[in-house]
Amino acid sequence: MPSPLADPVKLPCGLVLPNRLSKAAMAELMAKTNHPTNSLTDAYEQxxxxGWGSILTGNIQVDxxxxxxxxxPALHNEYKDAEKNADLVAQWKKYADACQKHGTPAIAQICHPGRQSFRVAGRRGMFAQTLAPSAVPINLGDGYIERFIGCLAWTTPKEMTSQDVERVIGQFVDTARLMADAGFSGIELHGAHGYLIDQFLNEKTNLRTDKYGGTPTKRARFVLEILTQTRKVVPPTFCIGIKLNSADHSSATFEETMTQIALLSEAGIDFMEISGGSYENPAMMGYAKTPSARTAAREAFFLEFSKEVRTRHPGLVLMLTGGFRSRAGAEAAVRDGACDLVGIGRPAAVDPKFPRLLLDESVEDERACLPLNKAPVPWYTRFLPAYLIGAGAESVSSLMLWLRVGLTFWQTYYAAQIQRLAKGLIAFAPPL
Ligand SMILES: Cc1cc2nc3c(=O)[nH]c(=O)nc-3n(C[C@H](O)[C@H](O)[C@H](O)COP(=O)(O)O)c2cc1C
Structure with a gap:
């Protein structure tokens, strides 16, 4: 029987994804000048x-x-238009063309880290404040070490003024326009993992009392304005999706999260990717501070939440990301109705052609998989909280990155594998 993973999926904007397997967003750490580089395009050619149905880029910063x-990679200045910024468009077009060389639609993930921007990440200077809906600093934990690391890595953010909010919305819209002009098939707003959009949505980080805070609906206003303003300036066939958190809701705010999802669905989002976690609690990497027994029992991290969204919004195209390692696990999620699209991160960094294995009917289920061990961590991190170190070693966007500054070793396990792919080398799974 043909795998349901091979079915095409049509998004509301009309974009057709040839199958259900999506390469998830993974920051590559390869844009040394903060522009798309040749090595970045080399990796995406792989x-x-x-055989992916869609390719999501790693995060592209709007500022x-x-x-x-x-x-x-980031937007450096205001984007005017394809004519006035012809060189910039040509540079980004190389990136879009590399991703789409064999016809797979590529979706650019656009992002603002808000309070999670490390001191050294960004050209604002080490001591300049980050921006956030409210001045809520990162809290890694109450221990001395966690507090020390928190101060070292991040500043207390500045509460955004209404002019700041307007400017950042404009930066998202400009970046989306640039991506459309460069030839990407769509964008994904990064509204998960504790980034700025998520900070606005979340009552723990948004304490505002103006029109951008106070109720779930007002907290969603920031992202809804980005969405509606972007729609007005990109072609109707250009896809706009969002990556959203599931795991950060407590039982008290579960319904509030659902209210915000309903607003996004009504506003015509093309797809919603479900993930979860933040720097403070990296559940997206399978390193939640308090992992649930239900999560441990199955392959996908956020399956139950996704099913709940599906029940309430049967027409919404859902992507589920986190933990998929096998054809059987991915098919079960689709057959169960938990999702339409399966997002795959770490296995894609080890085997860029993983879908070919999953979709090959001549390969039995037992062999259609790529189990991954936890990534190795250096000895000197032994005294740090395990949940931070494990996630940091596997992603780029965590504490490990900061700890390695002293060694000028801006690498993490999977980013290093992506860099090997860019050089045409074989990537490796973590050793057993
Ligand atoms: C090296 C690396 C970089 C990542 N960068 C991003 C990113 O830029 N944007 C994002 O939304 N998620 C990012 N993630 C999270 C993945 O998209 C995905 O949610 C996570 O890895 C769980 O999926 P997996 O179990 O298939 O790896 C990153 C993960 C890794 C391993």
């Missing part, structure tokens, strides 16, 4: 030929002053 790492 994925472009991998070069506020970044997730010093090596993210």
């Amino acid at each position: 994925w472009s030929d991998g 070069v002053d506020h970044m997730g790492s010093p090596f993210d």
Whole structure:
């Protein structure tokens, strides 16, 4: 029987994804000048030929002053239009073309880290404040070490004025326009993992009393304005999706999260990717501070939440990301109705052509998988909280990145594998 993973999926904007397997967003740490580089495009050429249904880029920052790492690609100045910024468009077009070389639609993930921007990530200077809906500093924990690391890595953010809010909305819209002009098939707003959009949505980080805070609806206003303003300036066939958190809701705010999802659905979002966690609690990497027994029992991290969204919004195209390692696990999630699209991160960094294995009917289920061990961590991190170190070693966007500044070793396990792909080398799974 053909796998349901091979089915095409049509988004409301009309974009057709040839199958259900999406390469998830992974920051590559390769944009040394904060522009797309040749090595970045070389890596994406590997994925472009991998049989994916869609390719999500790693995070692209909407403001070069506020970044997730010093090596993210970013928008440096106001974007005027394709004519006035012809060189810039040509540079980004190389990136879009590399991703789409073999016909797979590529979706650019656009992002602002807000309070999670490290001191050294962004051109604003080490002591300049980050921006956030409210001046709520990062809290890694109450221990001395966690507090010390928190102060070392981040400033207390500045509460955004209404002019700041307007400017950042404009930066998102400008970046989306640039991506459309460069030839990407769509954008994904990064509204998960504790980044700025998530900070606005979340009552713990948004204490505002103006029109952007106070109720779930008002907290969603920031992202809804980005969405509606972007729609007006990109072609109707250009897809706009969002990555959203599931795991950060407590039982008290579960319904509030659902209210915000309903607003996004009504506003015509093309797809919603469900993930979870933040720097303070990296659940997206499978390192939640308090992992649930239900999560441990199955392959996907956020399956129950996704099913709940599906029940309430049957027409919303859902992508579920986190933990998928096998055809059987991915098919079960689709057959159960938990999602339409399966997002795959770490396995894609080790095997850029992973979909070819999953979709090959001649390969039995038992072999259609890529189990991954936890990534190795250096000895000197032994005294730090395990949940931070494990997640940091595997992603770029965490504490590990900061700890390695002293060694000028801006690498993490999976970013290093992506960099090997860019050089045409074989990538490796973490050793057993
Ligand atoms: C090296 C690396 C970089 C990542 N960068 C991003 C990113 O830029 N944007 C994002 O939304 N998620 C990012 N993530 C999270 C992944 O998109 C995904 O949610 C997570 O890895 C869980 O999926 P997996 O279990 O298939 O790896 C990153 C993960 C890794 C391993």
